[in-house]
Amino acid sequence: MKSIFMTRKNSLTELYDQLKKFHLSDGLYVIGAVNAALKYGTLKPDRKNIPDWIWGWLQARGRSEQDRRSLSISLSRMARFLLLSSANDYKGIFLDLNNPAVHKAYNQVVNLEELDESLGEDTLSKFSLYFNRIGQIQFPLQASKKTIIGRGFLLFHKLVLATPTDYDFDKKFKEYFGLTLIEFMSTGFAMWILTNGTLDYEIKNEIKELKHVITLETQRIFLSLSCGTPQRYREFVRGADWKTPHKLKDMYALEPLTIMPAVKVEKSSKLSSTTYVVPQAKYLLDRASSGIFYLLGDKEKELAESEGKKGKNPFRNAFGMVYRAYVGEHLSIPGRHEFIDLDNDFVQTDGKLPDFAIVQEDICILFEVKTSLLNIDARTYFEKQTMEKEVKAGNIQKAIN
Incomplete structure (x- = not known):
């Protein structure tokens, strides 16, 4: 399976017709396992808890760092389109990376038609539009994981404590969501470390200093705030008309996995019913860091609107100072x-x-x-x-x- 540039571009409809053949949760797990092997970066894959057949495939197809980087981005896009297709957990074949049908789907993702010929703009404008859009897809996936962790710790621990405001970030987060900020971040970081494409909330914490920070309860709450169903994913992208494909939204709308990095398994012969699949481990880090901003911001907005005070948001005001x-x-x-x-x-x-x-x-x-x-x-x-x-x-x- 190679990222070969082909003359013929594939339509989104053709891609969905190919992807709907696969079992949804099993396919998301396979993609997640490859991405989990690359979660610390594409320089050196990590084999821990990765099935031998997936590791062998990665060794064969991802020989160079550039190959592995391309695989991670393209497979993450494949997970998006798999979720947006009509694939489900009640039928479909296993997404075996060595299956020619998977090769075809992968190449369709890589060679998906990006530029809309109906725009009527000059070629330079079209390419500018394309690179702007594709940049906001690729750049976040290539971000340094250490930077994401450091930014979250600096913003939502050190600086919220050091910056005088009239908003108690930690108290409010605990009041609304049942966790302190450090519990939420630490639990999310631990789940990122331990995911191999799947998650449940029974991580055994053997680190004495963290036993009171990462518990079964913090894991349960973190997952409840960071999970969703395939239908919820489609609603995030398409809105109320979630069953109907929408080319612009399907290809470029904000990635819902930043909000719900864990997807609930509905039915599988290979995964237990209590399992969540994690197609791209990096989004667990996003949820554990920048996710705090969106959780508190959205909660305060919701409360203000219920009081008839649209536009009021004490969190956003205080966070501006932080x-x-x-x-x-x-x-x-x-x-x-x-x-x-x-x-x-x-x-x-x-x-x-x-x-x-x-x-x-x-x-x-x-x-x-x-x-x-x-x-x-x-x-x-x-x-x-x-x-x-x-x-x-x-x-x-x-x-x-």
Whole structure:
């Protein structure tokens, strides 16, 4: 199975016709097992708890780091389209990586028709649109795992404790979800380490110092906040009309696995009924770190709307201060430049100043920190009219002002 560029492009309909032949949960497990072997990075695969036949296939097909990186990205895309196809747990053949039918499906994913000829734009504009869209799919999967863990710990542990705000992040998270922030992060990180394409919530914690942090209860709660069914996955992508394929959404909508990295097994002769499949282990890390932002932000939004106070969000307001401190932490790392905190290093008389400045010789770079610059549609689909509207009237314009 090679990532060969083929002249003929495959349609999404053709891909779905091929993928619906496979058993859904078993297929997601196989993909998840390959990705679990690469969860620490593509430089050196990890064999622990990976079936011999999958390990042998990976050794044969992923001989170089570039091959393994390509496999991980393409198989993650295959998991997405498998979930969006009509494949289910009640029929279908096993997704054997050595089966020619799987080879065909893989090549259809790799050679999926990306550019819409009906757009009527010039070739350069089409390729710009393509690379913007494909970048937001590939770059997150290639992110350093150590960076994800470090960012989560810095933002939601060290800085929420060190930054004065009127919002008690840890108390609120415990009140709403039954876990402290450190319990949620630690449990998610442990599940990332231990997944081999599947998960249950009976991890045996042998580390004395963590026995009170990672328990059966924290695992149960983390999974309940981070799992979903195939139907829920399709609803995240397509909305209420979740049974009907939608080319733009199916190919480029935000990846639901960042919200629900664990998918509940409904029926399988190979997996137990209490099992969750994890098609891409990296999304467990995302959930355990940046997932905190979305859990608290969405909860406060929900509460405000129930009180008739649309737009109120004490978490988002307080987190803006934490995020400003996070950016300042990075910019203030000593170097040849001078770092200036414009809010604290200057006596401000009137008007507004940007947050930070870096000065080196005759160059000055100004920084205005925003937790969000573009809305979801703009940063997902990169359509010209939506982007122009956001740039002219959204947070980018506010930051420039």
